[in-house]
Amino acid sequence: DTGVSQDPRHKITKRGQNVTFRCDPISEHNRLYWYRQTLGQGPEFLTYFQNEAQLEKSRLLSDRFSAERPKGSFSTLEIQRTEQGDSAMYLCASGGQDPHQPQHFGDGTRLSIL
Amino acid sequence: AQRVTQPEKLLSVFKGAPVELKCNYSYSGSPELFWYVQYSRQRLQLLLRHISRESIKGFTADLNKGETSFHLKKPFAQEEDSAMYYCALSGRKTDKLIFGTGTRLQVFP
Numbered sequence: 001d002t003g004v005s006q007d008p009r010h011k012i013t014k015r016g017q018n019v020t021f022r023c024d025p026i027s028e029h030n031r032l033y034w035y036r037q038t039l040g041q042g043p044e045f046l047t048y049f050q051n052e053a054q055l056e057k058s059r060l061l062s063d064r065f066s067a068e069r070p071k072g073s074f075s076t077l078e079i080q081r082t083e084q085g086d087s088a089m090y091l092c093a094s095g096g097q098d099p100h101q102p103q104h105f106g107d108g109t110r111l112s113i114l
Numbered sequence: 115a116q117r118v119t120q121p122e123k124l125l126s127v128f129k130g131a132p133v134e135l136k137c138n139y140s141y142s143g144s145p146e147l148f149w150y151v152q153y154s155r156q157r158l159q160l161l162l163r164h165i166s167r168e169s170i171k172g173f174t175a176d177l178n179k180g181e182t183s184f185h186l187k188k189p190f191a192q193e194e195d196s197a198m199y200y201c202a203l204s205g206r207k208t209d210k211l212i213f214g215t216g217t218r219l220q221v222f223p
Contacts, residue, residue, distance in 0.1 A: 003157075004157075031209075033210060033211075035211075040123075040215065041215055041216075042118075042200050042202070042213030042214050042215050042216050043158070043200075043211070043213050044213070045210040045211065045212065048210055056210065091158070093211075095209070099209045100146070100165070100209070102148070102160040102163065103160075103209075103211065104159075104160075105157050105158040105159070106157060107157045108157070
């Protein structure tokens with residue numbers, strides 16, 4: 001198992017375009033998280049899935065953002081009508097059945113808005 | 115409000131010197147506290163957590179509920195400890211992580 005996998009590693013797009021990122025968690029993990037990290041800041045929580053159910057969303061997740069985990073395995077994060085302020089590193093993490101077990105992070109997808 | 119504060123953006127020490135990375139938190143309840151580390155060109159990874167009460171790579175951290183602190187300490191820093199360190203907490207009801215802004219540790223030879 002290579003751990004949490006995120007694709008793409010880098011995404012450059014023009015303002016106003018839509019982008020979609022993918023996260024493949026560790027295979028037996030049922031918990032999946034998305035975080036966003038901007039320069040000089042720690043990661044900020046965006047949303048959380050347990051299996052296919054989206055159980056929590058941050059206020060940071062505007063209506064331009066949508067996340068899915070249709071079969072309880074991989075997840076996608078889509079940003080519509082991207083804005084300059086969306087430029088950030090988007091991190092995915094997964095965790096096992098026991099919520100007290102630590103989260104394992106992927107390498108992230110770096111989004112740059114031109 | 116739930117918050118993690120890491121007052122130092124950068125901490126520079128020489129090899130062999132003691133290190134203390136400060137972390138203070140604000141949380142109504144009993145959180146779990148963590149230290150995550152990110153080495154150059156690597157992903158964020160767990161260094162240690164307070165409930166384990168273990169030493170990893172010579173680092174320890176003690177939860178002080180009175181001072182709401184979870185400072186990370188190492189008696190003798192090594193060059194390979196140079197990295198970005200993030201303190202984080204999670205609550206009992208939800209295990210989403212709330213991170214501090216991070217402290218960059220530079221250990222000079």
